[in-house]
Amino acid sequence: MEAFRHLDAVAVPLPQPNIDTDRIIPARFLSRPREVDHGDFLFHDARRLPDGAQDPEFPLNRPDWQAARIVVAGRNFACGSSRESAVWALFDAGFRCAIAPSFGDIFRSNGTKNGLLPVVLPADVVEAIIAQLEATPGARIAVDLPAQTVTAPDGSVHPFEIDPFAKHCLLEGLDDFGLTARYEDDIAAFERRYGRENRL
């Protein structure tokens, strides 16, 4: 997994609430293996007009936000389906951080296992940042994971909470397979105990 420490990048606002993972990547692209570049599937239908042409109004299609690596979204971002390809689509399109007042729980977990940092900030802070991004398209945000802060385009600094375990894995670029292997004896002991009660 790619490590995440600091990021200073263009941020794109997606102010709507409840942007679901079906929106982020439609179901018809789910049969692709991970090796396939998922970037082209990101908001595949949402960013197109009914005739299939790119919608010039969609934020990700606007020249100012082509280089965006941070998405700042409305509440309950990436709710719905557990599809990890929602993270892959964002990651392959260059995104490494998503900021929102709240996330779908499964997406949040999938993100931290793929080098995409989910940051929860208070709704009024997110609203203010979105207003700044819309007022100055192409504005940048700085994310400091060790310090757990987000610096908005106006220079204001906002602390955020993150699970210490997820933080450690993101900082080091570790996945949890190696960590779990260290607890082999505990798992084996548990299995002997548990197996007696849960025969199949």
Added chain:
Amino acid sequence: MAEAPRTLFEKIWDRHRVLEREDGQTLLYVGRHLLHDGGATAFDMLRRRGLTPRAPDRIFATPDHYVSTVGGTLDAIPDERHRGMVEKLARNTAEFGIRQFGLGDPNQGIVHVMGPETGLSQPGLLMVCGDSHTSTHGALGALAFGIGSTEVAHVLATQTLWQRKPRTMRITVDGTLGPQVTGKDVILAIIAQIGAAGATGHVIEYAGSAIRGLSMEARLTLCNMSIEAGGRAGMVAPDETTFAYLHGRPFAPQGADWDDAVARWRQLPSDPGAVFDTEVTLDGSAIEPMVTWGNSPEDALPIHGAIPDPAGAPDAERRGQMERMLAYMGLTPGTPLTEIPVDRVFIGSCTNSRIEDLRAAAEVARGRKVAEGVRAWVVPGSAPVKRQAEAEGLHTVFRAAGFEWREPGCSMCLGTNGDIAAPGERVASTSNRNFMGRQGPGARTHLLSPAMAAAAAVEGRFADVRRLLGA
């Protein structure tokens, strides 16, 4: 000193805890892991790490997302990539000695129908599956939740999962439900009240007299859509309804083991005085048959409601969101739901494709005809549901009314197998998500119960099923 009272959730959590680190991360043991044909990537991840499944006897699989609902065979799947997904599940499970109910197997079906139906889903178990609707199995008193592909690979390799303890929410629904008010209407009313993120970070326990009175199938519908309220899992405490449902099922304990299991399961319900982080209450007698109008399951109204006006929205954000949804859905504020015509009807999905759902829809379809211009499908949730329905003659009722009677699978709920609606088509659907594009680009989904879907099919527009059945 007496132990502190614990919730149903806490009892299962504690029982599956291998260890807890100082930072609060807990390694949980997975009692039952379910797989479907969308999980090929997890096996790729496993192989790349040179790992193999740790406990194949705790893993069960069935194809559902990519199967054809026209013919229940591999050859009937027209798309090569889709066929490949079903083939990969068969190959991966065969290679590692995992039990698969494949195409043609008498137990094949939607994974969340198969689990309860075979008795694999049981009270007190910790269950996971790479699908957000894994919350379904909580209806039996299990702790069951959906996970992503990387987590699936981790569970395959270690039979464990790292989690931080979620918060708990109790949703109490008291009172007596009115006629034709189903589990679907209860959960839509709950989500309308608490919102699509109302239970984010929580495990929900459903309680109260209206919940206790629900059949197992209605409880499965209820728990299924917990994720649509943001909940990680939904649960109902096991009781006589649960035990009666499970007794005699192929993977349920048998003989003396059954008695032991029931004695254990009776200890599971939340202790008196157990504390939940959040409490929500609803009056069950006030719930009516529901229909959604927007693109989030929280946008639900009683059937006698009218499309809301964005001008009345509490703030600019909600106003903008409502305007976008109404434009997508092709709806005008003020239109009564009962005046909105439908193009398609889909009765199926892990939410509402069980035998009781099909019986309820057939009761409405019996002796009636699908309205001119409406295309209506019934997709049973599993091979056993299909066999049972056919034994009861329900397929004949549906066909006589003009419904298509299809093969089991996820089908139009998310259209991964190609079963989608055309752009602009309005679908009355018993599934779980009315998201933009969920049932195909431009498709307009309205969620409702099986009986209400059948009523929409025969009337050609949303209709109050109570009027049709003289309730």
